[in-house]
Amino acid sequence: MIHIQTKLMTFFIILILFMNGVAYFLYQGSQDTIRQYDVLLERFFLLNEVQQTTEDVYQNLKSYFINKSPELLDDYREGRKELVDLQKEFPSKVEGNHLVVENHTNMIESFLEESDQALQAYRQEDIKAYSAHIQEAEKVLSYLQETTLQLINEELSEYDSFYKSLVLHNEFIERMGVAVFIFTLFASLLFAFWFSRGITKPIDDLSRAAREIASGKFDGHKVPVQTKDELGFLTETFNRMREDIQSLVLQIKQKSEMKRLMKEMELKSLQSQVNPHFLFNTLNLIAKTSYIEDAKRTGELIEAVSTLLRHNLTRLDQPTTLKEELKSVNEYMFIQKARFGQRFSYYENIDPETLSTPLPVLTLQPLIENAFIHGIEQMESGGVIQISTTFQDGLIRVDIVDNGAGMKKERVEKLLSIDKDKEDLQGANHSGHTTGIGLPNIMRRLELLYEREELLDIETEINQGTTIRLQLPSERLQEGYHDEVAHS
Amino acid sequence: MRYERVIYVVLTAVMVIFGGISLFYYLKALQNDVRISEVHSAEKGDFHFVLIPQETDNDYWRLVEKGAREAERVLGVEVEYDGPKKTSVTEHIEWIEKAIASKVDGIITQGLDEEAFAPVINKAIQKRIPVITIDTDASSSQRSAYVGTDNYQAGFLAGEALVQDTGGKANIGIITGSFDARNMQLRVQGFRDAVKEYPHVNILDIKASNITRIQAAEKADEMLNEHSNINAFFGTSALDSYGIASTLQQRGRANQTYIIAFDTLPETIQLIREGIIDATVVQKPYTMGYESVKRLTQIAKGEQVSQIHHTGTDIIRREDLTESELHPHESEGSS
Numbered sequence: 001m002i003h004i005q006t007k008l009m010t011f012f013i014i015l016i017l018f019m020n021g022v023a024y025f026l027y028q029g030s031q032d033t034i035r036q037y038d039v040l041l042e043r044f045f046l047l048n049e050v051q052q053t054t055e056d057v058y059q060n061l062k063s064y065f066i067n068k069s070p071e072l073l074d075d076y077r078e079g080r081k082e083l084v085d086l087q088k089e090f091p092s093k094v095e096g097n098h099l100v101v102e103n104h105t106n107m108i109e110s111f112l113e114e115s116d117q118a119l120q121a122y123r124q125e126d127i128k129a130y131s132a133h134i135q136e137a138e139k140v141l142s143y144l145q146e147t148t149l150q151l152i153n154e155e156l157s158e159y160d161s162f163y164k165s166l167v168l169h170n171e172f173i174e175r176m177g178v179a180v181f182i183f184t185l186f187a188s189l190l191f192a193f194w195f196s197r198g199i200t201k202p203i204d205d206l207s208r209a210a211r212e213i214a215s216g217k218f219d220g221h222k223v224p225v226q227t228k229d230e231l232g233f234l235t236e237t238f239n240r241m242r243e244d245i246q247s248l249v250l251q252i253k254q255k256s257e258m259k260r261l262m263k264e265m266e267l268k269s270l271q272s273q274v275n276p277h278f279l280f281n282t283l284n285l286i287a288k289t290s291y292i293e294d295a296k297r298t299g300e301l302i303e304a305v306s307t308l309l310r311h312n313l314t315r316l317d318q319p320t321t322l323k324e325e326l327k328s329v330n331e332y333m334f335i336q337k338a339r340f341g342q343r344f345s346y347y348e349n350i351d352p353e354t355l356s357t358p359l360p361v362l363t364l365q366p367l368i369e370n371a372f373i374h375g376i377e378q379m380e381s382g383g384v385i386q387i388s389t390t391f392q393d394g395l396i397r398v399d400i401v402d403n404g405a406g407m408k409k410e411r412v413e414k415l416l417s418i419d420k421d422k423e424d425l426q427g428a429n430h431s432g433h434t435t436g437i438g439l440p441n442i443m444r445r446l447e448l449l450y451e452r453e454e455l456l457d458i459e460t461e462i463n464q465g466t467t468i469r470l471q472l473p474s475e476r477l478q479e480g481y482h483d484e485v486a487h488s
Numbered sequence: 489m490r491y492e493r494v495i496y497v498v499l500t501a502v503m504v505i506f507g508g509i510s511l512f513y514y515l516k517a518l519q520n521d522v523r524i525s526e527v528h529s530a531e532k533g534d535f536h537f538v539l540i541p542q543e544t545d546n547d548y549w550r551l552v553e554k555g556a557r558e559a560e561r562v563l564g565v566e567v568e569y570d571g572p573k574k575t576s577v578t579e580h581i582e583w584i585e586k587a588i589a590s591k592v593d594g595i596i597t598q599g600l601d602e603e604a605f606a607p608v609i610n611k612a613i614q615k616r617i618p619v620i621t622i623d624t625d626a627s628s629s630q631r632s633a634y635v636g637t638d639n640y641q642a643g644f645l646a647g648e649a650l651v652q653d654t655g656g657k658a659n660i661g662i663i664t665g666s667f668d669a670r671n672m673q674l675r676v677q678g679f680r681d682a683v684k685e686y687p688h689v690n691i692l693d694i695k696a697s698n699i700t701r702i703q704a705a706e707k708a709d710e711m712l713n714e715h716s717n718i719n720a721f722f723g724t725s726a727l728d729s730y731g732i733a734s735t736l737q738q739r740g741r742a743n744q745t746y747i748i749a750f751d752t753l754p755e756t757i758q759l760i761r762e763g764i765i766d767a768t769v770v771q772k773p774y775t776m777g778y779e780s781v782k783r784l785t786q787i788a789k790g791e792q793v794s795q796i797h798h799t800g801t802d803i804i805r806r807e808d809l810t811e812s813e814l815h816p817h818e819s820e821g822s823s
Binding site: 099168194197 | 495500506514517521536586
């Protein structure tokens with residue numbers, strides 16, 4: 001992975017090096033030019049100095065001859081020494097036809113000789129001699145000046161061509177400088193653009209993808225990985241995470257689906273245990289026969305059973321209402337009354353608002369049966385069963401109360417803790433007195449319908465009677481009902 | 489992202505363009521990367537001589553220079569060629585003085601004006617600078633040697649040629665460059681001595697042209713006016729000869745008049761071809777140049793050389809012209 005920092009650093013270092021390099025190069029170039037001018041000027045200065053010094057020396061000598069003052073002599077000596085030094089410098093510094101340079105150097109020598117001889121002659125008071133020498137010195141001086149001019153001319157002509165080239169050179173360098181500047185400008189722009197795109201684009205892509213996820217869409221396209229830096233890494237990770245979420249969600253959905261299927265299966269299996277049609281038809285036949293045989297009471301009993309059955313047959317997979325269930329309970333009671341007669345009493349206390357409470361089919365009746373089995377059966381007389389419903393605190397309460405023998409605590413617990421095993425759903429087998437649906441079954445179905453647990457409660461004590469209480473949420477009244485309708 | 493692509497392309501393109509431009513200008517700048525030439529120590533020759541011609545751009549002296557340059561190359565010495573632009577005794581002396589002040593290793597000069605030159609030549613000798621006179625001697629001076637034409641002999645040969653060609657009968661007019669120039673004096677002297685034996689050969693007049701052809705022509709004209717019976721002319725230098733030729737041509741007397749000239753400049757050859765000039769004296773300037781440098785080197789090395797070295801003269805006439813000379817080509821010049 002190439003870090004973003006590395007990229008940035010590299011770019012800036014290159015840029016800085018490059019710009020500095022160019023600046024340095026240009027600087028060196030100009031320094032170089034200056035140096036060359038220096039060399040040239042130095043030569044001119046040297047030539048000029050030689051000129052001046054020889055002139056001065058000559059003048060000093062002449063003045064000394066006139067004034068005889070020692071200072072002038074000193075000046076002369078100084079000047080002379082200077083001239084000697086310059087003469088030494090000369091050949092190595094001055095360019096030009098070396099023959100001319102040689103001549104020049106030698107002329108200085110000649111000049112010095114004549115001056116010295118003039119001085120000597122003067123000392124010896126040989127007027128003729130010193131006059132001759134001083135004149136000679138003057139002559140040499142003029143030749144020297146001519147030669148100097150010649151050298152200067154040569155230098156100037158060389159300088160001329162050099163200068164022209166230099167101007168051209170500098171012009172090109174200048175243009176190059178401008179071009180390099182523009183080049184660097186665009187190179188930097190290009191890189192800045194590329195680099196910033198490299199950062200903002202992945203970020204854009206990631207945010208877009210994140211937005212998709214936020215709105216619940218898990219199946220978007222993979223965000224393309226374009227760079228090998230930290231952002232690339234982020235993108236890869238993001239993609240992987242999204243995939244993971246996607247698969248997890250899928251898993252959950254599948255599980256939920258499974259659950260649903262199971263529910264349905266359970267429901268179906270629960271309700272398929274009863275195959276009512278044959279029974280129903282047969283009962284009808286029996287009822288008709290009994291009416292024909294004028295056994296009216298028999299017919300009524302059979303009709304009650306038939307009604308019961310019919311109620312239980314219709315739309316097993318659909319929830320029914322409390323009202324219907326009560327009807328069913330009534331029929332059952334009719335039958336049980338016929339059997340047990342005076343041994344018990346049955347009361348209803350129904351809140352009309354609860355009539356439309358959705359219930360699974362065969363909910364109340366089995367509960368009533370339970371009450372019978374565990375309560376009333378053992379009593380010779382005075383057994384009471386009561387169903388009461390209220391609407392309270394958003395809950396619909398259905399109480400089935402009996403004053404029977406009650407149950408042991410362990411039994412209650414056993415009944416309430418539903419095992420999903422099929423055997424348990426069958427419940428305790430009291431095949432003679434029930435329609436075959438046990439408490440766990442009822443509980444389970446209620447739970448499926450309301451998608452909730454702990455809807456059913458049992459209050460009981462030995463010999464104190466039992467209350468089976470249903471507490472059903474009322475919002476389910478609207479919602480769940482419609483849901484179940486939709487899913488049927 | 490189309491706009492993105494476009495931006496990339498545009499930026500890259502501009503960048504590349506300017507990159508190219510930068511490179512282009514850089515290369516151009518390099519092309520013109522010039523330096524002040526550093527002082528280089530050149531190959532120095534063994535000796536530093538000075539050759540002072542009469543006139544720097546004179547064809548004759550340029551030939552002398554050529555000879556000198558050859559010697560320069562062969563012997564490994566260095567020769568400066570410089571002098572007056574126009575013939576001038578005083579200037580010439582100045583040049584010699586300069587050479588002395590420059591402490592050169594040797595001086596080659598024409599002995600133009602013997603009297604005037606002698607002192608300065610001697611001064612050079614005293615300062616231990618050898619001096620060789622070339623083309624014209626200054627024998628009274630202390631000059632180390634003379635290399636050049638034997639001017640007296642040249643003049644003598646010219647005289648003999650004239651006598652021969654005119655069959656011993658001629659009335660002669662002489663145009664000379666200058667009365668003061670030693671070489672001219674000698675030539676005239678030689679000429680006179682050559683013809684004095686012959687009674688029918690008479691020198692009627694002699695005038696000086698100051699070594700310009702215009703004056704030469706003028707003087708020739710004058711002479712013809714004064715002596716209408718002149719039928720022969722002797723020009724002691726090329727320019728004098730041209731002056732003579734042009735005057736005669738003007739007067740239409742070129743064919744009848746015998747002209748003997750000096751030196752072999754192209755013009756001279758041309759005039760010979762045309763038959764206007766009948767003969768001319770040949771000098772050897774190239775040889776002079778070469779020999780003078782050679783001898784000077786020997787002297788500078790301390791060897792002994794002969795004081796006089798004559799470089800030879802000859803007379804040529806039309807029939808002596810070689811095939812290549814009959815048809816125009818390069819030259820030998822004169823003064």
